[in-house]
Amino acid sequence: xxxxxxxxxxxxxxxxxxxxxxxxxxxxxxxxxxxxxxxxxxxxxxxxxxxxxxxxxxxxxxxxxxxxxxxxxxxxxxxxxxxxxxxxxxxxxxxxxxxxxxxxxxxxxxxxxxxxxxxxxxxxxxxxxxxxxxxxxxxxxxxxxxxxxxxxxxxxxxxxxxxxxxxxxxxxxxxxxxxxxxxxxxxxxxxxxxxxxxxxxxxxxxxxxxxxxxxxxxxxxxxxxxxxxxxxxxxxxxxxxxxxxxxxxxxxxxxxxxxxxxxxxxxxxxxxxxxxxxxxxxxxxxxxxxxxxxxxxxxxxxxxxxxxxxxxxxxxxxxxxxxxxxxxxxxxxxxxxxxxxxxxxxxxxxxxxxxxxxxxxxxxxxxxxxxxxxxxxxxxxxxxxxxxxxxxxxxxxxxxxxxxxxxxxxx
Ligand SMILES: Cc1ncc(COP(=O)(O)O)c(C=O)c1O
Numbered sequence: 001x002x003x004x005x006x007x008x009x010x011x012x013x014x015x016x017x018x019x020x021x022x023x024x025x026x027x028x029x030x031x032x033x034x035x036x037x038x039x040x041x042x043x044x045x046x047x048x049x050x051x052x053x054x055x056x057x058x059x060x061x062x063x064x065x066x067x068x069x070x071x072x073x074x075x076x077x078x079x080x081x082x083x084x085x086x087x088x089x090x091x092x093x094x095x096x097x098x099x100x101x102x103x104x105x106x107x108x109x110x111x112x113x114x115x116x117x118x119x120x121x122x123x124x125x126x127x128x129x130x131x132x133x134x135x136x137x138x139x140x141x142x143x144x145x146x147x148x149x150x151x152x153x154x155x156x157x158x159x160x161x162x163x164x165x166x167x168x169x170x171x172x173x174x175x176x177x178x179x180x181x182x183x184x185x186x187x188x189x190x191x192x193x194x195x196x197x198x199x200x201x202x203x204x205x206x207x208x209x210x211x212x213x214x215x216x217x218x219x220x221x222x223x224x225x226x227x228x229x230x231x232x233x234x235x236x237x238x239x240x241x242x243x244x245x246x247x248x249x250x251x252x253x254x255x256x257x258x259x260x261x262x263x264x265x266x267x268x269x270x271x272x273x274x275x276x277x278x279x280x281x282x283x284x285x286x287x288x289x290x291x292x293x294x295x296x297x298x299x300x301x302x303x304x305x306x307x308x309x310x311x312x313x314x315x316x317x318x319x320x321x322x323x324x325x326x327x328x329x330x331x332x333x334x335x336x337x338x339x340x341x342x343x344x345x346x347x348x349x350x351x352x353x354x355x356x357x358x359x360x361x362x363x364x365x366x367x368x369x370x371x372x373x374x375x376x377x378x379x380x381x382x383x384x385x386x387x388x389x390x391x392x393x394x395x396x397x398x399x400x401x402x403x404x405x406x407x408x409x410x411x
Pocket of ligand 1: 089090091173178207242243245251255
């Protein structure tokens with residue numbers, strides 16, 4: 001810890017005076033990643049035979065086209081009848097399911113709006129802020145659940161769910177979790193499937209957004225929670241989600257839900273009015289671009305070649321700058337889109353503000369917690385994919401200076 005505060009402040013002021021604008025806020029694919037999918041746009045033309053199934057040009061085909069269902073059935077290890085392909089992204093389906101549960105109730109159950117008292121959701125934290133914002137939008141009370149290295153604190157989850165019928169669900173990002181990067185253990189998955197819930201309409205929102213987003217040669221795979229739930233007598237407990245947002249184009253991709261056959265039938269039936277049919281022509285583009293799971297894996301390897309050096313750069317700068325300071329903990333994740341930086345308590349907001357004042361945007365401190373409340377004020381989420389390597393290097397140097405100044409001021 002040889003840097004003097006004066007030197008650090010001088011370096012910091014240099015950043016401020018340069019008027020830089022850097023963004024490490026959103027987990028967005030960068031330009032080179034988006035370029036990878038441009039050839040997909042040439043795969044459907046006016047010469048393409050679209051008179052397949054019930055004619056892809058028409059209204060029929062509410063839950064998606066057969067070849068794409070087949071692809072995702074294989075990816076998620078379910079049958080094609082267990083797949084629903086909705087609009088262009090998975091968040092739409094998640095939002096819609098909660099909306100349906102509140103207004104109409106899950107198949108045969110009381111609408112949550114008519115439940116006497118507040119409906120609650122378990123929110124493993126730090127977690128994905130959009131999940132929490134969906135709960136907030138619908139007035140669902142959020143209960144923070146600490147995250148361990150193998151998933152949420154399952155003793156606490158089991159205990160709460162067993163005794164409280166107002167707890168209606170849990171959000172999970174089981175593989176390369178946003179933002180911690182952790183991978184749920186088999187035991188965690190089995191306990192979630194097996195546990196007794198006081199609410200008969202308790203649901204696991206299994207957001208497998210990063211199921212093919214590996215950053216190492218070990219392509220981790222989570223055991224199939226849909227099967228586990230069925231084996232344990234809870235066939236309708238889980239809705240699983242994924243999408244091609246970070247495979248092809250965010251907003252121009254496909255959103256996927258997998259569940260029991262009954263749940264998929266119910267979802268399809270109750271969606272008819274709002275989305276008679278998704279964009280089947282875009283679905284066909286995707287099905288042609290990914291004729292096999294292997295072609296999807298090969299494509300994801302190209303993404304990895306672009307973004308893995310960025311994760312390594314973040315890890316390298318953090319080590320170079322902060323080793324010996326005992327101020328931060330992180331892991332270089334094996335997949336996904338984020339690095340979760342845990343600072344000493346009481347530092348996250350201050351560091352975030354210092355970065356912002358010098359022109360670097362990071363996801364606001366606290367936003368990976370329900371109600372934006374990180375009680376320890378310790379967590380920052382870093383998203384390295386979007387900036388260029390040069391921008392990232394600069395952003396990381398600035399972040400580390402901000403951390404050192406904040407630490408020195410406080411201690
Ligand atoms: C865990 C998780 N789920 C879902 C999404 C977004 O998915 P989509 O674009 O399909 O709505 C993200 C994006 O950052 C995410 O991190």
